[in-house]
Amino acid sequence: MESALRLVKLLVLINFLFLTIHFHVGNTIQAGYSLKIKKYVCIDAPYKETTLHYCKNLPRRNAPTMVNVSLHVPKLYNFVLAKVKMFYKFSTYQPFVISLEVEGCKIIANPPTGEMEKFIYSILNETVPELLLPCPAGNRTYNIVWYLREKHTLQNSPPGDYKIQFKITSRNAILFAIEIYCEVRNTGFIDVFVKH
Ligand SMILES: *[C@@H]1O[C@H](CO)[C@@H](O)[C@H](O)[C@H]1NC(C)=O
Numbered sequence: 001m002e003s004a005l006r007l008v009k010l011l012v013l014i015n016f017l018f019l020t021i022h023f024h025v026g027n028t029i030q031a032g033y034s035l036k037i038k039k040y041v042c043i044d045a046p047y048k049e050t051t052l053h054y055c056k057n058l059p060r061r062n063a064p065t066m067v068n069v070s071l072h073v074p075k076l077y078n079f080v081l082a083k084v085k086m087f088y089k090f091s092t093y094q095p096f097v098i099s100l101e102v103e104g105c106k107i108i109a110n111p112p113t114g115e116m117e118k119f120i121y122s123i124l125n126e127t128v129p130e131l132l133l134p135c136p137a138g139n140r141t142y143n144i145v146w147y148l149r150e151k152h153t154l155q156n157s158p159p160g161d162y163k164i165q166f167k168i169t170s171r172n173a174i175l176f177a178i179e180i181y182c183e184v185r186n187t188g189f190i191d192v193f194v195k196h
Pocket residue numbers: 054058068069145
């Protein structure tokens with residue numbers, strides 16, 4: 001039973017990755033897909049080893065909401081874990097398919113090979129390259145203005161409410177954690193195919 005469930009989860013994941021790659025090649029599917037960012041929430045603060053100066057939502061007219069974060073990291077780190085988890089809201093938010101944990105410093109030194117790791121690495125490399133500077137990381141303040149791009153999401157995601165949780169830890173200390181609440185709307189595959 002357990003292994004059957006694992007197999008199903010794996011198949012769903014493979015399906016997601018395949019479709020993601022597929023849909024990233026052409027953007028015709030865009031017509032049937034829309035992502036709405038509801039809010040960003042920095043969580044678990046105050047942190048033990050870092051100081052969150054602020055974490056503000058910047059709503060924009062006709063453009064995705066951005067988050068404006070300032071985090072002071074006084075110590076230096078040679079080991080950081082980055083965890084990404086996606087939740088889908090059934091009646092409450094349930095962990096959903098994607099749950100990933102990578103050693104930050106290792107991945108910076110040797111860019112990743114796994115599809116999901118590569119995908120997330122490329123997002124960070126494109127949008128917040130300062131997070132991918134070689135370790136040791138820290139001894140600085142990170143001022144980051146960021147938003148989740150539509151092209152960075154899984155464009156075949158089932159419609160509904162999602163929460164993406166991103167956490168950076170070192171040993172037992174949480175250095176930073178944020179949750180992104182968003183909504184996926186699909187106008188449907190049929191629409192898309194009929195248009196073409
Ligand atoms: C982010 O917040 C800081 C502090 O309030 C402010 O100085 C800065 O202009 C903000 N950045 C943007 C893009 O609004």
